[in-house]
Amino acid sequence: MKIPEGVVLLDSLGDLKPNNTCPILVCGSHCGGNRELAQHVRNCNVKAVFLNNAGIGKNQAGIRGLLHYETEDILACAVDHNSAEIGIAQDTWESGTISHTNAQAKEAGIEIGDAVKDAVAKIINMGYPTPATRESKIHASNNNETNSKSLKQQTQTEINGVLITVTDSITFLNESNAGDVVVCGSHGGLSAGEYAQKHRLKAVFFNDAGIGKNSAGTKSLESLSDAGIIACTVSCMSAEIFNGQDVLNNGIVSVCNQLAKERNIKKNMTVKEALKHI
Template identity: 30%
Template sequence: MADTITPPSAATRPIVADSVTRLGPEAEGAVLVAASHGGVYAAYLAAVSKVRGVILNDAGLGLDRAGIGGLDLAQKIGLAAATVSHDSARIGDGRDMMARGRISHANVAAIAAGVEPGQSCAEAAERLATATPPFDRPAPYAEARRELTPRGPLGPRIVLIDSAALVKAEDAGQVVITGSHGGLIGGDTWNALKTDAFAAGYNDAGIGIDEAGTTRLPALDARAIAGFVVSCNTARIGEAASTYEDGLVSRVNRRAHALGLREGQSAREAVEILMDAMEGRIETA
């Protein structure tokens, strides 16, 4: 099933989306319920879409409470923003957030509109329809994509992207490290990663209800792509550099396990193993 965006039928009805990375002009002035993590980059994308208010997933809070870091960004421009608990609704599934989500955190602008912890996501979305629109736009986001060639220009590349939506076709066959959560967006296996990389890494978003924060891994297996997630408590979600530099592996798929990746390894160690495999230095176990 492809990821979905449900447009409002009236001004007060929220837009429900599986990801904040795929919003159209209909988002402007609307309340957005998006099953992305609540980190800075996701909140930034919501803000530049000119939404009235936004509800995201707290992604297990994690290192430096990065899973709700977007609430502060939103507050700086007067955007009412809240998150649902990762233990109440599946990350990557907007309809599930509306059906089961429970508010875990809210910024001052959202609280002023009547949003509070413990509310259902649906009730909070209704309250946000009365929120004062933001008074400003966010500052431009810093570079969200870069590449490393630790083994020289002819060796394998490490592609660091803060959002999996930034992957490119030319990243096929490389190691792609993202700041994104490991949840499969909209249940579509192609959404696990929109190129056939050799391997990909994500943040486990606290794993959460139905182990939603790891559901990209079997989808990658189906495409013979090695996949792993790092614990949200060891790396800041939404920051690929933190996934790579700080993360400790919490789950791996079958393909990654066959190449030698294991839970508890550092992401750096995991990537070294993957690059060895790409250069033919190790064989599948």
């Protein structure tokens, strides 16, 4: 099925730009987040978004964004993590099925179990959402920089003499993070792994996002090992996705790559225990 006009596919929300003009976003990222992230999506002219439920996980963090998108008047749906690979927008489009919806999605007639393609057809057929207007683009350009700064926060903490960078998303890193040991709230899928390689990290801890279809939530680990980066995921039930501090404080390792295993990091270790081996 051809991708309809007005629909954009992105593997990561980190790739969403303020000059986006497609009102419907089908994205491989998780459906977690906070108000600032929802505002950022709105300011990028998105009016409907489809995101992975990331295994739902601890405190239902994998679908927490639904209410924030609702507050920002964005139609939002979470896609079953066993129906589509997290971090892969094309698979979300081709194979995703809806697991959760917000109020705007329900009003559009989208139901649990709908295919993503069918859900998109429903909102297009009812004439919603409309393309971005010039005024909304101006609004986005005036507000997006502030929202991005508030989103892209990092903290540094020292554990056993090692400086650790903690952030809610791997996409919030920048060139100054080269060589860092990072604990983040992102999933461990391919798109997240690309950011870890881009910033040449020493080590990284992700959320496994329920592991999901084709083990997509941990799929980056092998390629990161090949790139010389120690990498692990923690169980989505042990720590909230999009919450780096919770991963650090409460995360329980679920999968390790070869380099992590060579450092004697093992499944069921806490993140803090694992950090002692780096």
